[in-house]
Amino acid sequence: MLSWTSILFSLSTLQLAYIIYGVISRVFLSPLRKIPGPKLAALTSYYEFYFDAIQPGRFVWKIKDLHEEYGPIVRITPWEIHVNDVEFLDDIYAPSFRRREKYAYQTRTLPVPLSVGGTIQHELHRKRREALNPFFSKKSVQSLGPMIARKAELLCKRLDDHLNSQIPINLSEVYFAFANDVVSQYSFGHDNDLLRDPIRAASLRANLSELLLGVKINQHFPWIVETLELLPMALAKHIMPPGVLDMKAFSARISEDIEQVLHDSNDVKRGKRRSIFYELRDNPNLPPSEKSSLRLEHEGTLLVMAGTESTAKSLATTHFHLISNPPMMAKLRAELRTVHEDFSWTELENLPYLSACIAEGNRLSFGVTARVCRIAPDEALQYKDYTIPPGTPVSMTSLCAHTDETIFPDPWTFNPDRWLGQEGVARRKYQMAFNKGGRNCIGINLAHAEMFLVIAAVARYDMELFETDVSDVEFRHDYQVAYPKLDSKGVKAIVKGKPAMA
Numbered sequence: 001m002l003s004w005t006s007i008l009f010s011l012s013t014l015q016l017a018y019i020i021y022g023v024i025s026r027v028f029l030s031p032l033r034k035i036p037g038p039k040l041a042a043l044t045s046y047y048e049f050y051f052d053a054i055q056p057g058r059f060v061w062k063i064k065d066l067h068e069e070y071g072p073i074v075r076i077t078p079w080e081i082h083v084n085d086v087e088f089l090d091d092i093y094a095p096s097f098r099r100r101e102k103y104a105y106q107t108r109t110l111p112v113p114l115s116v117g118g119t120i121q122h123e124l125h126r127k128r129r130e131a132l133n134p135f136f137s138k139k140s141v142q143s144l145g146p147m148i149a150r151k152a153e154l155l156c157k158r159l160d161d162h163l164n165s166q167i168p169i170n171l172s173e174v175y176f177a178f179a180n181d182v183v184s185q186y187s188f189g190h191d192n193d194l195l196r197d198p199i200r201a202a203s204l205r206a207n208l209s210e211l212l213l214g215v216k217i218n219q220h221f222p223w224i225v226e227t228l229e230l231l232p233m234a235l236a237k238h239i240m241p242p243g244v245l246d247m248k249a250f251s252a253r254i255s256e257d258i259e260q261v262l263h264d265s266n267d268v269k270r271g272k273r274r275s276i277f278y279e280l281r282d283n284p285n286l287p288p289s290e291k292s293s294l295r296l297e298h299e300g301t302l303l304v305m306a307g308t309e310s311t312a313k314s315l316a317t318t319h320f321h322l323i324s325n326p327p328m329m330a331k332l333r334a335e336l337r338t339v340h341e342d343f344s345w346t347e348l349e350n351l352p353y354l355s356a357c358i359a360e361g362n363r364l365s366f367g368v369t370a371r372v373c374r375i376a377p378d379e380a381l382q383y384k385d386y387t388i389p390p391g392t393p394v395s396m397t398s399l400c401a402h403t404d405e406t407i408f409p410d411p412w413t414f415n416p417d418r419w420l421g422q423e424g425v426a427r428r429k430y431q432m433a434f435n436k437g438g439r440n441c442i443g444i445n446l447a448h449a450e451m452f453l454v455i456a457a458v459a460r461y462d463m464e465l466f467e468t469d470v471s472d473v474e475f476r477h478d479y480q481v482a483y484p485k486l487d488s489k490g491v492k493a494i495v496k497g498k499p500a501m502a
C-alpha cells in the first residue's frame, strides 16, 4: 500500500512537472515568444494582476513604460500583445468587414454577456449591432433633440437654484443624473428623473464608482461574483456591494417592461417613439433566440451603463477645463453668440470652437481606459517585422493613443486649438474616446448631442471651482473608465452668475 509520504511526493512531482511545462510552453514554445517584453509578463498573469489590482488600476501606465524599454510592440501577458503605434489602430480596430472578436477574459468585466458589447463572436456581434444601429443613427438622435434639450434645461434649473447662493453644486453628480435620465428616456421611453432627485443621483453615482473599483478583482477572480450569484438573495443582499444591488433593481425594473413588450401584440406605444425593446422584438432579422427576455434585459442594462458614466465623465472634464481657463470660456461664449439662443444640436455642431472643446474634453476623458483587445480569428496581422498569429488578443490603450506626443504635443494640457484647422481635421483619426472600427461606440451620436447641448447651455454661467483642482479630473487609475485621485468627490463649483449672452 502507498504511504502518505509517497502520495505527497508524487503529487509534488506532478505539480512541479506541470509548472516546468508551463514555463517552457509560455516562454520557449509560445507563438508569441519572439515578441519583446518582460519574461515575467510572458510567464504569469500575476504580473498584470500586480499592476492592476495591487497598484490599483496602473497596468496601462506600466504598459506605456514597457514600450519605452522594449519598443512599439510588447507581449504584456502570456497571451496578449500591446502595440503602441497610432498608425496600427485601423488594423487592430478594423472595420466590420474584417473579422474581429472580443477577448472573453476581458468581457468578464461586463456582467451582460448577451448584450452587443459583451458579444465575443464576430458574426453574432454584427447581427446584434445591425439591429440596434437604426435606433442610434444621427437621424434618430436628431428626432429626439427636443427631449435632450428639455433635459439640458432641467439641468440648468439645477444651476439656477444655486445661483448667488454660495452653496457649491457637485457638477459630476448633476452630469451623472442628466446622462442617466437621457439614455433611459431615449432607450426605454421613461427615465429615472434623477435630475429632480439629487440625493438619489449622488447615491447611485457613488455606488457605481465603488462597483467599478471592483472590476479588476472580478476579472482575475470571476468565481467571487459567480459564488455571490448562487447565494439566495436574502443572504446575498447583505454581502453584495450596493452598486450590484442597484443594477439588480434596475434589471428587475426593465425586465417588467420587457415582459410587457413581449406580450403586447397591439403595440400600445403606436404613434409615440417605441422603446428599444419593441424595435428588437419586431426585427425580422433576429431569430427568436435573440429576443428572449434575458437577452433584452442584458441589452437594456448595457445601454444604460455605457450611456451614463462615460458621458457624465466627459461633460465634467470638459466643463472643469473651461471653468479653469477663462480666456477659453470667453472665446466659446463669443462663438455661441453667433447662434440663436434656442440652438439645436445641428446648429451647434457647426461651431468649430465648441466642437474643438468637446473633442479635447473627450480626449482627456480617455473613453474606455482598459485594454479593449480585438482578436483577428483568421488573419495574421503584420506589424513591421513581427507577425501576430491569428487568434491573438491585441490592443492599444486610449492612454497611449491620446498621450502620443507626436500627435498631441503637451498631451496633458487642455488645448482645444489642436482640433482646429487642417491639422485639427487630420488629428481626428487618432481620437480613440469612442474607439474605432466595427465595434466602436454605438452611442456616439447621442453622446455628441448631449455634450453639444449641455456645454453650450452651461457656458452661460459664471462659475468658480470649489475644493476642486485638476487632480479631480485627471486620469490616474484605470477602472474601465478614467478615475482621478481615488478620494476625489467630483467637480464642485459655485454658481456666481449668469451674464447676458447677447
Ligand code: HEM
Pocket (backbone or CB within 6 Å): 116, 117, 118, 129, 183, 302, 303, 304, 306, 307, 308, 310, 311, 312, 314, 362, 366, 367, 368, 372, 432, 433, 434, 435, 438, 439, 440, 441, 442, 443, 444, 446, 447
Ligand atoms: C462620451 C460618452 C461616451 C464614450 C466616451 C463612449 C465610449 C465607448 C467606447 C470606447 C466603446 C467601445 C468599447 C469596447 O471596445 O469594448 C463604447 C461602446 C459602446 N457604447 Fe459608448 N461611449 C459613450 C457614450 C455612449 C452612449 C450615450 C451610449 C448609449 C446608449 C453608448 C453605448 C455604447 C454601446 C452599446 C457600446 C457597445 C458597442 C458594440 O460593442 O458594438 N455609449 N463606448
